[in-house]
Amino acid sequence: MSNFINLVKLQTRNLLFSSIRHTRSKGKQAAGMGFLAFMVVTLLAVSSFYSITLLNALQGEERQLALYTMALAAFVLLLVFAAYNCGNHLFGSKDYDLLRSMPISKTALVASKLLSFLSLQYFYALFLLLPAILLYGLFTGQSLFYYLGGVGMFLVLPMPAVVLSALFSLVIGYVSSHFKYKNLVSNLLMMIFIVLVFFGSFMIQTLVGSAVDVQEVIRNMQLYLPFFGLMVKGMIEGSLLSYLLGLLCNVLPFVFFVVFFAKRFTSINSRLRGSYREKNYKLAKIKQSSSFNALFMKEVRRYFACGIYVMNTAFGPVIMLGASIFALFSKQSLMAIMNELPPELTAQISVILALGLIFLIVMSCTTNSSISLEGRHLWIIKSLPIRTEEIFAAKIALNLMILIPAAMLSVLLLALLFSLNIAELLLLLLLCAVTAFFTASFGLIVNLNFPRFDWVSETTVVKQSMACMISIFGGMILSGIIAFISIQVIGSMPVLVYLLILNLFFILLGVICLIYLKKAGIAQFKQL
Numbered sequence: 001m002s003n004f005i006n007l008v009k010l011q012t013r014n015l016l017f018s019s020i021r022h023t024r025s026k027g028k029q030a031a032g033m034g035f036l037a038f039m040v041v042t043l044l045a046v047s048s049f050y051s052i053t054l055l056n057a058l059q060g061e062e063r064q065l066a067l068y069t070m071a072l073a074a075f076v077l078l079l080v081f082a083a084y085n086c087g088n089h090l091f092g093s094k095d096y097d098l099l100r101s102m103p104i105s106k107t108a109l110v111a112s113k114l115l116s117f118l119s120l121q122y123f124y125a126l127f128l129l130l131p132a133i134l135l136y137g138l139f140t141g142q143s144l145f146y147y148l149g150g151v152g153m154f155l156v157l158p159m160p161a162v163v164l165s166a167l168f169s170l171v172i173g174y175v176s177s178h179f180k181y182k183n184l185v186s187n188l189l190m191m192i193f194i195v196l197v198f199f200g201s202f203m204i205q206t207l208v209g210s211a212v213d214v215q216e217v218i219r220n221m222q223l224y225l226p227f228f229g230l231m232v233k234g235m236i237e238g239s240l241l242s243y244l245l246g247l248l249c250n251v252l253p254f255v256f257f258v259v260f261f262a263k264r265f266t267s268i269n270s271r272l273r274g275s276y277r278e279k280n281y282k283l284a285k286i287k288q289s290s291s292f293n294a295l296f297m298k299e300v301r302r303y304f305a306c307g308i309y310v311m312n313t314a315f316g317p318v319i320m321l322g323a324s325i326f327a328l329f330s331k332q333s334l335m336a337i338m339n340e341l342p343p344e345l346t347a348q349i350s351v352i353l354a355l356g357l358i359f360l361i362v363m364s365c366t367t368n369s370s371i372s373l374e375g376r377h378l379w380i381i382k383s384l385p386i387r388t389e390e391i392f393a394a395k396i397a398l399n400l401m402i403l404i405p406a407a408m409l410s411v412l413l414l415a416l417l418f419s420l421n422i423a424e425l426l427l428l429l430l431l432c433a434v435t436a437f438f439t440a441s442f443g444l445i446v447n448l449n450f451p452r453f454d455w456v457s458e459t460t461v462v463k464q465s466m467a468c469m470i471s472i473f474g475g476m477i478l479s480g481i482i483a484f485i486s487i488q489v490i491g492s493m494p495v496l497v498y499l500l501i502l503n504l505f506f507i508l509l510g511v512i513c514l515i516y517l518k519k520a521g522i523a524q525f526k527q528l
Contacts, residue, residue, distance in 0.1 A: 361435045
């Protein structure tokens, strides 16, 4: 039992705090903890704001709908987050052979992995669900039973999300292992799964929203979504039977999955760790290229070989292109909405587009984990007779390859849709390029200062490292500040002048990052 508890603690620490704990400098550890605390406070504030807005918009018994809505949103997002991480932690971790050699049963091993993975989902649920439960209780004056039930709901709601994501990860791993381009197939299937999750949530909302009044909406949620609908009903009405039925809907699938997975843990991992083998291999001519091209192709192969890497960084470009194409095909309805907006706002449409593009670009950084992903093989690339500048350039070029084509194509489509003039079009295209360069350079700087090489799964680096959090949330804060300033000055200066100022601002940031990389960055890389 002690081995099991220690294993759960170790895996939980690796999932939640490894990036901070393994940083050498105490100053960086303090900075990392401070940034993590800031992120927690910010996300709690945002979640509380949405809950308060819903509660203020409803009155009386209708306020129950706010709790049901936030619970549904929490479950959908927990399912998406679990799908991102589940495969690498449960089936693709590189510590499989080490764990199997330990004196611990397969059931305990599987349970430790699932419980440690649940701890990560509790971290997400802390922002998504807990504020809604507490605020609804305060707004409506609930009893002690409600708050105790809320604690139980917080603990069990992530369980079905973990089970569903684990089952789909099994399907993805099994199907993709039969293809030559395993990682490409895996990435495509994961994207399909995420789209299906959001489409399913939309269909559920449509089905539930077809009700004629709020009470019927709530009854539909209890009927179609019993795993949280019955628990919420029991908490609000004080019905122990409804609450226990909802509790069982969450706990029983998790228990059954632990038992099923434990019995087949070895065979499942053996099958998923297999790969496609070429049957008619023929020796061909070996191609040669420059050192930069070789490094760049290495980065490209590394990028597409890691599904979580692609999923975590490609959604910005995908959303840009998807939204642009959708807007182009929905031109009539979009123009009808535009005609209802104030003329002074529609005149600033290119600035609004610029703010959206900036946000999506800064959220799609590949370089914030590209150095850490070298792992224990970093010494190989450092020992090659190539300049450090070429290594940096190859990593930045990958990020630019992911961002610039999608961003510029999106700008062209949006320019066609909104009839932008040639000056606005050129300034938006330039803005995409300079913002992408700043994003890539800044991410590389952050990763040089907060590297992590002793990871077991790529998920630790791509989603849970301090470098990744600083880069993503730093980009969000920067885009938020730019949006706030834009709201204050919009209309007080010509659109072209403001777009030119945005371009000059990101050019300045890019130059600063480039100077840092050439001077301090090279020295930092050599010391890693």
